[in-house]
Every structure is written in C-alpha cells, then in structure tokens.
Amino acid sequence: MNKSEAKTTHTLLKRIGAHFGKLENIGNLGGRREDGFDRPAWSHEETRAIKYIQGMAEKAGMVSSWDGVGNLFLTTPGHGNEIVQVGSHMDTVPAGGNYDGAAGIVCGLEAIIPLKPMWERLSRKLQLVIWRGEESASFNAVCKGSEAAFGLCHPDILLRTNHGVSLSEAITAQGFDPSFIAEKKPTLTPEQTEKIAAYLELHIEQAKRLQTDGVPIGVVSSIRGTVRLRIEVTGEANHSGGTPMGIRYRKDANLAMAYMQVAMHEACSYALEKGLDLVQTVGLLNDDEEFNKNHTRIFSNSLTKVSPYGYFAVDIRSNNNAFLAEYVKNTKKIIQEKAERFNVRVKITEILRLAPIEKLDPAVQHSIEASCRDLKIPFIEMPSGAIHDAAVVASQKKKNGNPIPVGMIFIPCRDGISHNPAEYASPEDLARGAQVLSNVLYRLAR
C-alpha cells in the first residue's frame, strides 16, 4: 500500500464509525417503533431528525437557512456566487428503514465536512439540502418538499390527510407556511435556482443489483418516470349457486379484473422482449384502506356472490418518456377490451404521472465515474427504478434553457430490502459512498 492509499484507508476507517453513530442517533430520535422507523412528512420526528443534522453542520461551521415550507439548506462559508448541492430526505414510510433518505444526508454531511480546510478556497460553495416529505406514504404525494421549492406541488395535496391531519395543518404545526403550495409559489427565488451549479444525491439502491454483482457504487444514468392508474370495475351481484356461468348471466367484476391483469402482464412481457425499459406492479387489490373509507361498495362482495365491484391499482415505470406514454395508452385499451368481454363497466383514474429523467447530466456522471477511478472503487452505470428528489431538481431549467445538472450515486443495501425495518447499508458501503461524494463535490466546486 502506498502513502496515498494508506491515507485513503485511514480516512475510510475513521468515517465508518462516524456514519454508524449518526444513523443510529437519527433512528433514536423518537421515530422508532417496535416494527420499524416512523418519520412521516412534516412530523415532529422528521423535524427532530433534521435539527439533529443541523446542529452538527452548524458546529462544523455551516450556515443554515429554512425555506418557507421547512426544507433546510446548510451552506459552507466561502466565496463564489454559485453552489454545488448534495441533498436527500429525512422522512420514512410507516414502519420503514433508517437508510432510505437518511443515508444520503449523513453521507452528504460526511462528504462536506472533510473538505473544511478547502471551503474558503473553493470557487463554489457547498450546500447540504434536507428535503421534506419525499415518500408518498404520507399525504399520497411524492417529493413534496423539493416540488414545493420549485413551485410544482398541486395545491390539492394540502387537503390530503395523514392520521386525520391535513398536509396544510401538518406544515403549519411545524412552523412553516402552506400558502407557498396553495399559491404554487416557489420557496426558492429564481436567483437562488440560477445559482445551483450542480445537484448530487446519494441513495441506497433499494434493489440488489449492486450486491449481486459485488459492486460498491452505482452511477445513476436515468430515473424512471411513473404512471399510476386505479381501475374500478363494476359488475352485478348475483347468487353464486343459482346464476349460470357465462356473460349472458354474469357480470363478474373479480373475473374481469383477473383477465385484465393477465393481459397487462402479457403486454409487459412483450415490451421487455423488445428490449424496452419497463416495470409494472399491481400493488393494491381491493385493499387500499384510505380509498375504502369513501368507497364502501367493496364490502358488498361475498363468497357466495358473483362479484359486483372491485378495483386494483397499477404502477407503471419506464425511463423512456415516449414509450411510457404509448404503453399507458395501450394499457387503458386492454382494460376496456376486457371490460367489454366480461360485460362489466370500468372507470380508469390516473392517480399520478411523473415524466422520467431520460438522461442525468453527462458531465456530472463523468465526474462521479472519474472520482470512482481516482479512489479505485469499482462502479457500474444503472437506471434508478425509484423516484427521487433528484428527478424534481433535474426537471428544472436554468436561464440558459438547460436543466440543473444532476447526478446520483447508489450504494448497496442488504438483499435489496427497503421500506422495511430490516433495511441496512454497511458502514463500509456508507463510507465509500461518502468518499466518492466528497471527491465529486471537490471536482465540481474547485
């Protein structure tokens, strides 16, 4: 081992302990339950965890500023008008893990602090951004904090509730102002957005490709877009014993839904055979608790009835925008055809449509790869299947008409498990991620 490698290893080992401690502490800030971690959007637990990081950043000499909805920006002192951001979120899904989001913040902090001797000499400032409420589990909307920063949130989401509290009330309770969302007014001024030279985000992979391939770093090339549909099918209740088989006699909602799903799966397989990027999941079938509160027809089903009503929700993702739009159109057609075949009525509601980021910034991606080579850390290029705040930032254009340059780094998580209390990233993988991040920040800010 040469001198520089010995130094690298030393730094790595030193950081392993630091990361582990910080994540443990975040997990113990009141959000821990028997069955996992719980830091919903705009909850006291989320605020407490954000303030914990704020305390450490300020102690290191960074300057903090909250925006109108409660996103926190922690900036290094120094010169230069522009900033290089590294961001992530602190909220979790109910009974979730402690690494989805929080790992990105801890690694971001650990990437910025070791550069302290250089802060004043860099030509750009460094900024750690802690976004509010990224998970759609609370208030049924994704990336709420980052979207609010750029004025992208739909005002309707303020009325959505989590445990009986509206988003508007939750934001107010944490001391912030929901009128930014109500009026679609960005919390960041156009000047502030213009100053963002680049945005980086480190995240656990939430799949097991890195672990399977034995590679410690994923350099994200694209972020899949999403379309979510709710399909409600109305048939007719009839006696299961007395009603003969066949559509002349039966309008069977359950049977129609089964055929719809098989046909959708076949369409998906066909697209995959053609080499297109696509994932498709029916995650809800008659069992959306929130939806069932207002749609009690679902409870009229019974074992001895031809099914009068049912619904399912499908989540469709691709990193190819034109294909995704075409595919969703075709999916709706398939559903209609099956409804006609089984003599039932169908209502298709689009719950969400988010365009993919087909290509993250090539220059930032190149910097991440150069940093990995520098540190002799193996990497692979890969798409992100999940949505991240990075996608919201990458959708924002600067005055020159180009999007804000965005890059993402994935680190492995054990067995690909995420949104689960068993979620885990090793201190070694966290440390390696922070090292790469630190190296990239330096490249982009020097």
Ligand SMILES: [Zn+2]
């Ligand atoms: Zn996340």
